[in-house]
Amino acid sequence: MKVIVTGGAGYIGSHTVIELVNAGYEAVIFDDLSNSSASMISRIESITKKEIPFCKVDLSQSSECNDAFNDHKDASAVIHFAAFKSVPESVQYPSKYYKNNIGSLINITNCMDEFQIPLLVFSSSCTVYGDAQELPVKETSPMLPPNSPYGHSKQLGEYFLKNLSSVNSSQIKSIALRYFNPIGAHESGDIGELPNGIPNNLMPYITQTAAGVRQELSVYGDDYDTPDGTAIRDYIHVVDLAVAHVKALVYMRSDKSNQDYEIFNVGAGKGSSVMEVILSFERVSGISLNYKIAPRRDGDISSIYAESTHTKKTLDWSEQYDLDDMTRSAWIWEKKLRDL
């Protein structure tokens, strides 16, 4: 079975291509390399020992998107990662985010209908819950006002797929996976997260600080209403997240799946504070991290973690890795990248 993986050269996409190939699927990567590099394709190939077809295409351009699908119209499913993902950049350049994140999704679903490709897995995010008042958040928890154009683009993507599922003109069956905070890297240390410029996210900031690329980590706020005062998130190993996509495809093709649009949280269901992540990193690396307490970051919420029972039961998925595995693998990747 052939699966088109848009954004397959990126962080989560690359790990998912590996898990797809491991599970016996044929994966094709569609990516414009706007936030990744061609070397990622060869790294994936050396891990999987398979040639992975790659199509360099900007999916926000409808004719380019159409040509790429035309070359792979025998595909049975699409996993759609391709999007821009920086929260602060989206605040600065909202049109860039709406154009790519919504435009690409519309182009892709048009092509799927044209070429009769029936199954879609969409990358959504826990950001759609906003500043949720009741924790853990369930798939049925309300979507609150988003704190960024990026978050809004994910909410719109979900509404769009839901609406599409109810019209006769589209035959697409889709699943939105709401990722919590993916961190970590493949055990080989050959692929991992490679942010452009100064990282916004905690894990790459930690590993770059330990590697000497950044001088000091700022811990944004130690006055939250949490046990140690630092903010809580639901960190999930990127390989566990990748496996959830394979499980979603298996589920969609099974008799168990009888809805045209479904949503699943993908988190471990456990919150960890910023300080717990730092302590885990120090434990596994043996490095004493240079950090300081700084003011809260604008737009941050205090805590969020997933109710993941529905996902675990329905998709027959569960996380295999704990926080130390996540921080250890992130560090192995960073060291290999920097030749340390």
Ligand code: NAD
């Ligand atoms: P990433 O930037 O590493 O990967 C995205 C890939 O898509 C990149 O390789 C980029 O070059 C490609 N791309 C972007 N726009 C494109 C276009 N128009 N045409 C073709 N390719 C394009 O990001 P990631 O962390 O792997 O995230 C993947 C998806 O998961 C995104 O949709 C993101 O919003 C979502 N998500 C990420 C996180 C996270 O913390 N990383 C959390 C929740 C949801």
Ligand code: WQD
């Ligand atoms: C985690 C915690 C920070 C950096 C973002 C997006 C979200 C989703 C996942 C895509 C927070 C703290 C961070 C630093 C710090 N992405 N922190 N010092 O903000 O939970 O979620 O990525 O959908 O939409 O908003 O992740 O890794 O930036 O932060 O103290 O240098 O680490 O304040 O509490 P976040 P993050």
